[in-house]
Amino acid sequence: SIYIPYYAYQLGATEIEVGLIGASAGVPYIFIPFLAGRLSDKIGRKKGxxxxVTxxxxxxITYLLIYRPSLFILVRVIEGVGWSFVWPSMEAIIGNSEKRLQVYNIMWGFGATLAPYLGSSIYQFYxxxxxLLLSIGLMVASFIFTISGKEEIVLKNSSNGRCKGDFRFKPIFFIPFIYGVLGYTLLxxxxxxxxxxxxxxxxxxxVLSVMNFGRLSAFALSNKTIFGKERVQEYFTILLGLVPVGLIFFANEIILVSLFFLLGFSLGVTYAYALAKILSISEANRGYYAGAFESLLGLGAFSGPLIGGILANLSFNYIFVIPGLLILLFIFLKKIR
Structure with missing residues (x-):
């Protein structure tokens, strides 16, 4: 998925089309995780x-068969539907156990760390x-592992069939949105x-692998008490707005790598904290809240690249100002809350 927008750009896509391709996977991801997460609470997370994965x-497979950049937009929407089922189901299976969440974040963070550099090397030379063939092979392996795994116990809300979620504005719900905007705009x-x-x-x-290594490092340290303090979380959230601006002015590759590591570490600290907090809201409705987390991330994944594509048509530098403006809005909302 990281290189689909770049691949489309090489095939002749404009900056706005690249933005639409990047944003299109976020369209179903805004709504479907809510439904998929709630459904997994009823029918089982393994089925979701x-x-x-399918x-x-x-x-x-479809990406292999198309060459018109505009068609990538449609396929990305379909891909987004698939991920809308994958992530809430996995997070609901993991639960809100601090140790299991840490291992889960480390494992997917490790894969995300290897993927950009491995993918760019294969892309550049082969x-x-x-x-895409490697990605298909990995998804087939995931399907086999999922089939062979034990079905988990489905948690049901014994009081009634409705979820009693409270979605009045809370700052913690803003974090996955920021993560989606920043992460997907950069990718x-x-x-x-x-x-x-x-x-x-x-x-x-x-450098994208370095960013993901920074996030992986944060996941490995996420059980440290210091990262559970709200003031520390606020500092790292502010860094999410400041560091991308530095990408406009980087003078050499050492500074670039340092900025991306710091950005990845800040993403990891805030992501792990927000996910644990949101999943702990309700045990019986864990899939629902996992879906809420992913839907908010999807809203960011949609809006970030879409706005970025419009701004890139004027200047690519404007893209890196988006997170800073978003953090200012976040601080403002916290003050008036």
Whole structure:
């Protein structure tokens, strides 16, 4: 998914089309995780996970068959439907156990750390289709592991069939939205931006892997008491707005790598804290709240690249100002709450 927007750009997509391709996966991700998470509470998380893995695999196969950039938008929507089932189901299976959440975040964070550099190397030397073939192989392996796993116990709300969720504004619900905006905007546009700054695709993959390594490092330290303090969380949230601005002015690759590590670490600290807090709201409705978390992330994943595509048409530098403006809004909302 990281290199689909770049692949489309190489096929002739405009900056606005790249933004639409990056944003399109977020469209179903705004709404479906709510439904998928709630459904998993009733029918079982394993079925939701299998559904998602199947849909994502089919979308990757379709990418191999198309060459018109506009068609990528439709397939990305389908891919987004698949991920809408995968992530809430996995998070509901993991639960709100601090240790299990830490291991879960470390494992997917480890995969996300390897993926950008590995993908960019394969793309640069062997082409985009081989990256897609590797992705398909990994999804097939995921399907086999899911099939062979034990079905989990389905939790039901014994009081009634309705979820009694409280979605009045709470700052913690804003964090996955910020994560979606920042993460998906960078993944969509940074490889193109780097190319315009005379950096190779391999360097783009390296710095994105460094960002994910920073996030992985934060996941590994997430059980430390200091990261559970609200004031510390506020500092790292502010960094999410400040660090991207530095990407406009980086002078060399060492500074670039340092900025991405700091950004990834800040993302990891805030993500792990928000996920644990939201999943702990209700044991019986855990799938529902996992869906809420992912839907908010999806709203950010949709709006970030979409706005970024419009701004990139004017100047790519404007893209990196978006997180800062968002953090200012977040601080303002906290003050008036």
């Amino acid at each position: 996970l299998l559904t998602g 849909v994502v695999s089919l979308s990757y 082409g985009a289709k081989n990256v 969509t546009f940074f490889p193109i931006y780097a190319e315009k700054r005379a950096l190779s695709l391999n360097v783009s993959g390296l």
